[in-house]
Amino acid sequence: MNTVSVRIPMPLRSYTRGADEIMVDAATVRQALELLGTQHEGILDRVLDPSGELRQFVNIFVGARNVQVLDGLATPLAKGDVISIIPAVAGGRHDRSRPMAC
């Protein structure tokens, strides 16, 4: 197990009571995300789909590299790694006829 930090993007900080970084002990990216989900209820649904795969509008980086070009969620972690969760963000369209605001 290695202690790594998970950077929480602003759209997901409502799940972490505003914390921008969560430390977890994990050997893989999947394990880190699952631990994050255990500690902060609801956040995992925003990152993984019901089958446990990464959602198509979210990217996970270990350091500067996208896990898609590493070993996906099985990407191993080293002590001190920084995991960044990067969600798609569109903007601020305010359209009352459509609840999807971005």
Place this chain on the structure above:
Amino acid sequence: MTARDRWLAELQRAIPEITPHDALALQARGGALIDVREADEIAQGSPPGALRLGRGFLELRIGLAVPQTARPLIVFCASGIRSLFAAETLARLGYTQVHSMSGGFSRWKAEGLPVEVPFTLDHAARERYSRHLLMPEVGESGQAKLVQSRVLVVGAGGLGSPSSFYLAAAGIGTLGIVDHDVVERSNLQRQILHTEERVGTSKVASARKTIAALNPTVKINGHEAQLSSANVEEIFGGYDVVIDGTDNFPTRYLVNDACVKLGLPNVHGSVYRFEGQVTVFWPRYPKRAGPCYRCLYPAPPPADLAPSCAEAGVLGVLPGIVGLLQANEAIKLLLGLGDPLVGRLLYFDGLRSSFTELALDRSPACRYCAADAKFPGYVDYERFCAMAA
């Protein structure tokens, strides 16, 4: 014999002189033709491919224009006198193969050698862009490029306001602005093109007024329309760079698809509260093929998982920061300067005041930009995003 004549005679002995025909041949073999005449003389015509450095700034500009001191130089002026003095200076700077062209540009022209009339800036433009002209990375030729460039800004909102305002100030010749909205009072906390008195009026018309007041020489193409599959190519056609400052997913996918199809760089920015993302999606970047928006985000979030910025808010200065990073990328792309954010995502955290750089890779499976992909066509983007799960 005057001192000047004695000096000239010395230079004529020291500096090899070559004819215009030999100069042309040497240029074809890799030599650099250096035009040291004044700007108003150059405006009348100059050999194609000549480096128009002028005499006044020659010592300051030559290093960037010709970094290799072993490269042969052919210096010329109007008649072959000033070029001797300039050639001596270049030899002192360490250039080992410096020639002066005898008879200068007058003889070049009289012998029927090729001449082009370079684009030049008038007096007012020289004054306006003087701080650019002083920079060797921009200079006269760079500013001329900017003045002849066409940039399309999609959205005259939080991102499009600062980017188009500064691009206009920088002298981008033609700015296209796409928006179909009207100004609302709640826009004014960040959308600096607009004003209190224009609340309720067209954003494109408001943008045009503000930009014209700053730089009336910029041509504004107002596209007061909702971007759609039907009009996107007609609107995008003829632009060199597209800046995505849109506020919704359907338009972001449409902008991406049109840029991929037309081979245009898509300078992307987005903001959320204190955070921003900037990158350049450009699969056809000649130096290094980058990903497109779909490589990074193959599908948009469904309504219930979309970060809802209209509800969450955004710090007013955040789109200013991100929009200006987009403008910076656009200028770099137009001038071929530095390293653009192709294949790199810059993530700005306004609370930490830190930038994180992340590597973006092309998806070999991308249906839109993979090497062997045939453009699959535009889709119904509202439906595509509404169906996201």
